[in-house]
Every structure is written in structure tokens, then in C-alpha cells.
Amino acid sequence: MARIGFIGLGNMGLPMALNLVKAGHDVAVFDLVESAIAEAVAAGAQAAPSAVGAATDADFVVSMLPAGEHVRALYLDGDTPLFGVLKSGAVAIDSSTIDAATAQAVGAAAVAAGVAFIDAPVSGGTAGAAAGTLSFLCGGSAEDFARVQPVLDVMGKNIFHAGATGAGQIAKACNNMLLSVLMTGTCEALNMGAKAGLDPAVLSEIMRQSSGGNWALNVYNPVPGVMENAPASKGYAGGFMTDLMVKDLGLAMDLSQQLNAPVPMGSQARALYSMHKAKGHGRLDFSSVLTLYADAD
Amino acid sequence: MARIGFIGLGNMGLPMALNLVKAGHDVAVFDLVESAIAEAVAAGAQAAPSAVGAATDADFVVSMLPAGEHVRALYLDGDTPLFGVLKSGAVAIDSSTIDAATAQAVGAAAVAAGVAFIDAPVSGGTAGAAAGTLSFLCGGSAEDFARVQPVLDVMGKNIFHAGATGAGQIAKACNNMLLSVLMTGTCEALNMGAKAGLDPAVLSEIMRQSSGGNWALNVYNPVPGVMENAPASKGYAGGFMTDLMVKDLGLAMDLSQQLNAPVPMGSQARALYSMHKAKGHGRLDFSSVLTLYADAD
């Protein structure tokens, strides 16, 4: 079993850390919120007094933080950057969803410091984090990827190697931008069909079996009542919040700008989610963008 | 076996008619192109001297025409509208892809004339027409749908009842609009990933297994070389032409306008396909829209 430092015990981080504990790893945790540490300790983790404390002597560090600036501060810019603390041969795994440029800058600094770094953002939400069924999209060398795989297997189901450092963040940005396109496209097709008098469940089934089939339509139908377990049938509660989709689309736009990769569909989806958020629906599941299309009550 | 009049022996109509012949039906065919009639006759059909000739005494008429104006002329406005010719109890099946408003107007006239009408546009392309594996999206009463099902089963695999008259056209417009969104969204995600250095095959596989999964990505990858049998790997030849997608998106815009159903994503896809066609690529498969995004050579 490995010694693992886990930094960031939020809605995603805490259940991920608990799965590492359950698997028998020796896990030292740190977060700014003491109650989160207490919860992890109650499950068998050890409390670390600081991020540095969690990283000292660790074989692996896993970080799960809100944004690029926090990741940059942890590994590069803070008072005691972790790359100066980690023992030789240790691997830092950053599972935060951040911009690829920061992931690449952190990865370059890791190389300079003689430690390994893998960017490994996840998808699957809090439910996947609890169940240990997350997908991990990893960027880094094949060798480092092979080393982290057993650790990630404990927290996830699909562990993908997307390419070199930063590729995990890039793959996630591409995937989530595409997801936003699938969801908005599905919403407007179903809304138009319904305005024309078609039953959304019937139209959904037809398109699902035809060339309109896609993840949003197939497993996450945005029309209330069509799928019993979809957020749409539960008042758009839970699921993947509009606020998070807006954040991810911002990262996709940054990438588009840096690479000069044209993304007219992703830009359009971002505009729609931005309008939906501006109307006060940031905390609803992202399939609630259907209401943006709907007629006034 | 039924007596069937078949009108319109183009790239789609001819193989559809041949499947009816093969199934043992008594098929009288008409087209303005004599060589098409000759081909059907060689396979066992009877030549009719006119559309009226093909329809006289038929149990079913199947029409497969280019646009709404032709369907309107055949059944309503021409010199001898078929609804004045069909025997009582006959069913007219229009498999043309046309605007829903025309389908509804023709359907209303059928009711007035005491005959049945089903709008039944198809998807599946010329390959599906030849193999008898088309999807039929049908609009009409449940009773009439039940009557045409055995006839359509001979030409297709999935026979859907979308709703009342016109619902077949509406479902097709919704589906194909959504398909255009899936394809363009997939293209730009893959293009951005590739510009960032990711292998398109790897990124495709990751998104296919994640929430970016969709028909275009899963079975019709637009990047040359990723899927051996996709049009992208054959110089974008064959498949579903950009020109036809532009036509279908025009029908979707008409529907959006009539219903005032907002379709920002479909509108965006139409704009992109229109640009792609303007650049001279109308006859390439619709997955070739990838080249619109690509860097100049």
C-alpha cells in the first residue's frame, strides 16, 4: 500500500480520499475546512497540519482544487511549493479541472524538480466520486501514467491516457464543450418537436435510435418525465450544475483562443449557458437549459 | 400481395421499389426518366404511362419526390390530382423529405377525398434503400400506420410512428437538425484537440466512452483514418451529401419560423454548412465540414 497525501476535501475530493482509505492506502489529508478533515479522519485518514505536511514522505499526492490559481499556488508559487517538498520519485496527481496552460506549466516545473506530474481531471460527478466510478482523463508520460493507474483504479472506472502533460485537461475541455453542444442541441430539437405537437418521449425514442442519438438524449433526457432518474424529472436538482458547465466552457474558450481553434458551436453553447445562468439558474442541473427555449408561462 | 403504384425512381426510389417487387408485390412504376422505368421493369415491375396510371386500382401508392412542390402537384394541384384517382380505401405513402406544412395540407386533402395518407420520410441513404434497412418516420393515424407497416417493413428496418399527419416530416427535421449539431460539434472538438497535440483517434475513443458520445463520433468519425469505413476515410465520397444537409436544415428553419421555436444551435450548424457549401463542397459527405475548421494548407 502507498503513502498518499490528499489535498482538497470538497464535494468531490472527500469521497475520492475515502475510497483511497477504504482500499487500504495510508492517506494523509489536508483542507482549509476543518470539518472535512475530521470527516476523513473518522473514516481512517490521518490529519495533516498543512499541504506540506500531507506531501512530506508521500509516494503520491492527489490534489482536487477549485481553479488553476490554487493549483499554481500549491505546486509553484506558494510559500512552500510542494515540488520542493516531495521526495524523489514521488508522483503528483492533479485531479482539479483547470486550464491546460497551468497544467503544462506545473508539469514543466515538476520535471525541473525531478518529480513526476500527471494532470488527471475527472468526470462522473459526486455520485461517481462516492461510488468509485469516475472517469480520469490523464496527461503525462506513458511511464508515469502506468505508475498512477493502480491508485486511480481505486477511485474510478475508466482511466484514460489522453497524451502528454496537459492532455488530460485538454481532453476534458473538448469533451465537456461537446457535451454542452449535445445538450443544447437535444433541448432545441425536443422543444421544436413538442411545439409541433409531438410527444417528447416518442420523439426522443425515434432520435435515440436514429442519427440524432447522443449521450444527453440517451441517458440524460432534459424533458421532465421522460426518464425517471434524470435530473429533469427531479426538478433539475443534483447532477451537473449550470455554473460548472459555464466554468468548463470558459476553459474551452481559453483553449480555443490560445490555439486559435475555431469553436462556433461551443461558443454558441457557452452563450446559451451564460444567458441561462444570468436568468438565475446557475445552481440547477445543466439540462435545465431547456427552459431557456420554452415559451413564457 | 398488394397492388402498389410507385412514383419517383431516383437514387432512393428505384431500390425501394425493387425491394417491393422482390417481396412479391404487384408494382406499377412511373418516373419522368425512362431509363429508370426500364430498370424497374427489368426487375419485374410494370411500367405505368403516368402517375395517374400507376395509382389507378392501387392499394398503396408510394411517392419519392425531390421537394414539397412536386408532392403538392402530384396529389393536389396537378392536372389530375391522385386523390381524385385513388380507389376508396387506398393509402398514399409519401416518403419524400418535404416541409411539414405541405404534408399536413396533403393529408387534409386526403381526408376530404376519403383516402388515407401517411407521410413517411426515410433515413439511411442509398445504401439503406438497397439493403432494405431504411428507417421510416411516419405521420398519420394509428389505424393507417398499422395498415402501411407491412409494406414499409419490406423496405426498412425501423418503422416509427411519430404522431399525427406531418409528424413524420417534423421528426425527420428535428433529427437531422440535431445530427448537424452533433457533426459540427464533434468536428470542432476533434479539431481543437488535434491542434493541441492530441491524437484524434485517442480523443475520439475517450469522448465516445464519456459524455461526449454521439452518433457522429461513434459511427461516422469525421477525421480521415480514424474509422476505416467512414466517408472521411474515403475522401468524403458517398454518404450523406452536404447539399442534402443544407436542404434539410432549410426545412428545419422553416419549421422553426412557423412554430417560433428557437433553434440557435441548428441555426449555427446551418450557417456552417452554408459556408462549407459556398466553398464548393456541396457534393462531399457532410462530415467533410471538418475542413471548414482546419488551418489553411
Next chain:
Amino acid sequence: MARIGFIGLGNMGLPMALNLVKAGHDVAVFDLVESAIAEAVAAGAQAAPSAVGAATDADFVVSMLPAGEHVRALYLDGDTPLFGVLKSGAVAIDSSTIDAATAQAVGAAAVAAGVAFIDAPVSGGTAGAAAGTLSFLCGGSAEDFARVQPVLDVMGKNIFHAGATGAGQIAKACNNMLLSVLMTGTCEALNMGAKAGLDPAVLSEIMRQSSGGNWALNVYNPVPGVMENAPASKGYAGGFMTDLMVKDLGLAMDLSQQLNAPVPMGSQARALYSMHKAKGHGRLDFSSVLTLYADAD
């Protein structure tokens, strides 16, 4: 003075006809609404029993109708098409805003019938119709344009010759599509500036004097209170209704589809106006699209 038949006495047609009467022309009017005829008669026009009656012996016919189908019925398809009634040398002026294809079809029929036809849609609204300050965008031969100019001068201020038959409708579709782009673009720039803390009046003035200057910003500011006389400062009442902008954008999309002219910006503006209308604001002035961008109350 000329004998003029005027057909269509709606919100625009009636004041236009009255200006012809005031100028001393001999005007015979027809409309399906009798009270409109009565109002025109009270001002000095003669009541005609039918469109045919208004057109018989006229030097000019002016038509002001809601849509292409009405224009087509009047001149081409109705029981007694006017082109069979007009005396040789008469000129038909259609000031309806309709699709260019219908205008061209009607114009071709006029040539065949030996009479002249000018498509002459207007801009300027009901206020311009009353004041005689409309703009007329005319399509037809230079010779016919020269003949109608004195008649149009009585009802308008700017009389443009856009080109051959249909060019008036095309110019109007292009102009109004561009206007929708100017208005939505102005709204979102002002909304973003205001969210960042800038005074909309200050930002408006800066952009007006810079390269952001445009008709919507300069004379029709969409932010309440910035311009005293703009519809925005009067609860978005009056002006040019969202419903009419949506109609005009539908005509522009038809044109784009027929010509395969890509219009991504116009398509985007149409999507936004369609959403705005779906939310119940069809009868507000088109500058009210600002509220689509605004935060929820």
C-alpha cells in the same frame, strides 16, 4: 394628377393612401375592412367595391398587403388577377414586404401581361407613413422606376432604386437583417459594460463617437432613459415590433437558403429574436431584446 388604385388599408396602407389623396391624386381604395375604406373616403378617396374595381382604369396600383401569398393572389392566382385588368401602360407598385421570389414571379407575369411592376417595400414605420417620410426600396427597370418616383415622392422621403425586379425586397431583407445584428450587438455591448459598472449613457456616447457607432446606438438606444424619445424610454411601446423583426428575419433566411448565402450573424440575431418572442415579447419594440440579456430580477 393620376388615377391610383390603392389596395390594403392597414396601419401602413391607410396613411399612405391619405397622402396620395392630399397630394391631389384621384384615389380609389379597397380593403376587406369596411371601416378602413370609410376612413379613406372621409378624407377624399373613392370606395371601390373590389380590388378589381380599384384597379380598373388606374394609371397606378399600389398594394400594401401582409404577405407574399396575398400579393400572389392579387396579381396572379386569384379569381381575377389584376394583370388581366390593368390597362396597357399602367404600373403596379407593391409596397408589401414579401419574399423576393414572389416579387420576381409577379414581375415576370407583369411583363407577360404587358404592364409594369415595381416592388417597393418601405421602411419608416407608421410614423413615417403618416408624415410622408418613408423610405422606398425599389426593384424594376430604370424606366419604370422613373415613372413611379413622382407618386412615391408624395408618400416618402428617400426613394431608392436598388436594381432589377425583386431588388427592392432583397435590399430590404439585407437591411433589416443587418439592423437586427446592429441592435442585438449594441444590446450586448451595453449590457456587458453596465454589468462591469459603466454608465450606459457614457458608454453609448463613447461608442457612438468611435468605431462602434451604428443606427441602433445612435438614434434608437435600447437602454431605458438614455434617449428620451426612443421606445426604450417609453416601455418599449410603439416603434418596430419584435414580431415584425421575426417576420423579416424569416424572409432573410429564405433568401439565404435560396442563394446559399451564409448569414451566421443574421441567423444568430434571428435565434435571439425568436427566443425573445417565445418569452412573450412579440408586441414590444425590437429594442426590448435587451431584456433577453439582462439578469433575472
Next chain:
Amino acid sequence: MARIGFIGLGNMGLPMALNLVKAGHDVAVFDLVESAIAEAVAAGAQAAPSAVGAATDADFVVSMLPAGEHVRALYLDGDTPLFGVLKSGAVAIDSSTIDAATAQAVGAAAVAAGVAFIDAPVSGGTAGAAAGTLSFLCGGSAEDFARVQPVLDVMGKNIFHAGATGAGQIAKACNNMLLSVLMTGTCEALNMGAKAGLDPAVLSEIMRQSSGGNWALNVYNPVPGVMENAPASKGYAGGFMTDLMVKDLGLAMDLSQQLNAPVPMGSQARALYSMHKAKGHGRLDFSSVLTLYADAD
């Protein structure tokens, strides 16, 4: 006359500095490119050995740098931040076009250091810089604005006070985003009209006098030959490069993301300019986006 330190002698900075020299100011210049310093010295400026040297004892510092990171390094993060060097009462004027967040961070640091800061991005291009006819969009206190006005008057014609610190950058981002919308909207209206057979010069004149009037149409027509002095008539050379418009639209997207201000039209224009740049036209004037719409040769 004032002592002015000028930092950044690029295509814009050098002619701006020369106008300060011509007006009689005592100007110390610094740039990393020695030939630029030499050119300024030949015109009467003094060479400074470093940015710090240029700023020491200055009444005003003017900086004209490529991006936010350079401005941040100069005033905040570099080895010797200028705010530690400037004498009490000095004013720093940053005329770079950068993100508002950086301008606000720099402004806050200026307050902390007891010096004044004005963000003052310009528009008007290299021609305006040479002629001293730039527009300055300023953010800062009314008092500080009043102090810098005489200095800016020497380099520009319109000196606007947009609001508090950062407001200059915000106003510029809003204006240039709107400009991109005007240009693309104008291009597609003119392209559609031309495809329909209208003369672009005639259609331009009609829309200019109608509600389609806007800066791009009125003074910067994108169709070659319509305006003799527009970049379009000179092979799209000179003017405002596509690359710069793409940069400015990136700043606008950042602002939109931070404020959650929906910008569907600006997003669309960014997508189009990104495609245009990807096709290899980054160094052409931004009105060349017309060619993106045009049919293949």
C-alpha cells in the same frame, strides 16, 4: 512642460512618443529594441537605460505594451516595480490594450503605493498615432483624468472618461466587440445582396442611409472598389489586422466570462474571425473577413 517617461516604442508607441516630444515635453524613452530608442532620440527624446530609468523623476509615465503580463511585470511583479520608483504625485498612464482585471489590479496597487494610475487604451491605429488623432478611453478618478487630459490631448483627438479604474479597458473591449459585429454583419448583408445580383455600391448606399447604417459600412466598406481609401480597395493591407481583432475578442470573452455577461453576437463574431485567421489571413485587415463568406473561386 512635463517630464514624461515613455515605455514601449512599437508601431503605436513610437509615433505617440514623438508627438509628446514635438509638443515640447521632456521625454525619456525605453524599449527592448535599440533601434526604436535611436529613432526617438533622433527626434529629440532622451534614451533611458531601463524602464526604471525612464520613470525616475517623471511627472507622467506612459506605457504601451503588448499584453497584460507585460503591464503586470512593469508595475507590479518585475524586479523593480515602477510603483516603487515613481515620485509622489506622479501619474502612470497605461495605453496598452489589456484585460480589465489586470488594469484593476495595477490600479489598486497604485493606490497602495500613493501614485495615480489611469488605464487609457487607444483606438485609431498607427495612422491616428502618427497624426495625433487617437481616441483615448480612460479609466480612473475624475481628478486623475483631469490631470492626464493635457498630456493625452497632444497624442489624441477624443479623450473619453469612461469611469473608474479599468473602465477604459472595459469600454474598449465593448466597443471593439461591437465593431466586430458591425463588420461581420455588414459583410454578410453585402455578400447576400451581391449573390442576389445587387450592386454592392448601391446596396451600401441604401443601407447607409437606412437603419443598417454603421461605422463599418459608412467609412470602412469591406467590398473592394466601393470606397477608394478603405483597406478593401488596397488588397486588405494596412488598417486593423485580423490578428488584433482576434486578440481583442479574446479580451471581450474573458470579460464576458468574469461578469457572466452573455455575448452571443460577439461570440459569433469571434468564431468567424477565428476561422478567418485559421485560414491564414491573420495579417490582413479585419474587413477581409468578407472572403470567409464568399464562394470558392
